[in-house]
């Protein structure tokens with residue numbers, strides 16, 4: 001579901017190359033949102049028909065595409081799932097831009113209706129058709145909020161002692177508290193609650209991948225032909241921070257730090273994204289509870305990234321008023337061991353990979369509409385206030401093993 005998008009397209013090719021039969025369901029809404037916003041990918045994205053025909057001619061493998069709005073067309077979705085009876089459904093099909101979800105009430109309502117119904121319709125169809133399907137969902141690190149407050153963010157669950165009337169009960173494992181920072185991130189929290197219920201009630205086997213910010217463009221498979229090239233979003237709605245900085249340096253545009261740049265986030269390269277999804281499919285859970293993996297390989301502050309890119313390319317840095325409501329800085333330590341235990345080989349921030357991105361951006365810079373670089377909406381109508389960060393420090397429990405370049 002969502003196999004025409006930035007993560008879904010290279011994953012579809014990677015799974016197909018790894019001898020899996022892949023079917024894409026995608027209503028091409030991401031392409032339509034580009035039309036609505038007057039934006040487009042920096043790289044020239046071929047039509048889905050051209051993409052799939054090229055893949056067949058190169059690999060000999062057929063990937064079928066069905067244009068179904070999975071949030072609105074429940075019957076078509078359920079019938080197709082029944083017909084195909086897949087072992088696994090990988091679910092990317094949601095509106096994924098936090099800024100777009102904060103544009104106005106139309107986009108807020110679209111994001112909630114689309115994302116919540118998409119996820120619920122898949123769950124409902126699996127139950128109605130009585131199929132044993134492993135659902136792999138692309139969730140986000142943003143469900144946790146980004147402040148680890150001296151602890152490391154665990155993979156989905158935390159152990160708590162409940163104290164009532166002065167008495168401490170036994171330890172319980174509960175879902176990590178949720179602190180979404182946008183309407184989009186809120187829908188990912190709602191997804192988590194639906195997964196919890198359908199796993200408990202119907203024993204659906206679910207893996208929820210809490211993914212950090214994805215960077216990079218091409219993968220081994222999308223490199224095979226220009227028609228297979230992946231999207232490169234650079235605009236202020238869908239472009240994510242590191243890819244934006246790399247594109248900005250290619251254009252000679254200053255690197256746009258919002259606020260202080262003290263916001264720390266988790267990151268993962270697109271090659272690692274597709275590897276993680278394959279590993280999750282090849283190693284399905286038993287279904288005792290929803291399996292949650294943190295899908296990230298490193299953490300960096302926005303300012304660190306800007307300095308890294310600036311040192312590499314000579315780009316200037318500009319500090320802008322932050323359109324978002326977020327703390328001026330935060331401390332983020334993440335546990336992300338499970339996917340490495342399954343065999344993930346982390347790809348961390350490296351000059352050579354960044355230079356590859358810059359050269360893609362240079363090649364296609366004529367496609368850039370500079371007026372779309374700073375089109376992010378403010379999170380609130382009233383002037384944005386900077387939220388002070390919390391300065392509570394606890395002893396560190398575990399350090400982030402995957403952290404590099406920090």
Ligand code: NAD
Nearest residue numbers: 002005006007027028029030069070071093096138211214
């Ligand atoms: P994307 O917007 O490029 O791709 C999503 C795809 O889903 C699009 O092709 C879109 O047309 C399709 N889609 C959306 N709603 C649909 C519907 N109702 N019916 C059918 N198809 C629909 O996004 P992406 O960057 O590929 O992200 C994929 C998933 O990974 C999202 O769920 C996102 O929340 C998650 N994620 C992305 C990132 C990132 O940095 N890109 C990071 C963490 C998590």
Ligand code: USQ
Nearest residue numbers: 096097098140141142211212213240241256257258263302
């Ligand atoms: N930022 C800048 N300058 C920019 C763009 C962004 O300083 O030009 C800052 C933002 O203020 C924010 C940080 O960079 O503090 C990250 O912003 P982003 O746009 O790169 O990422 P975000 O909005 O968090 O969303 C992206 C994906 C989303 C995914 C999420 C993972 O679009 O689908 O869920 O990353 S995570 O951040 O871990 O929640």
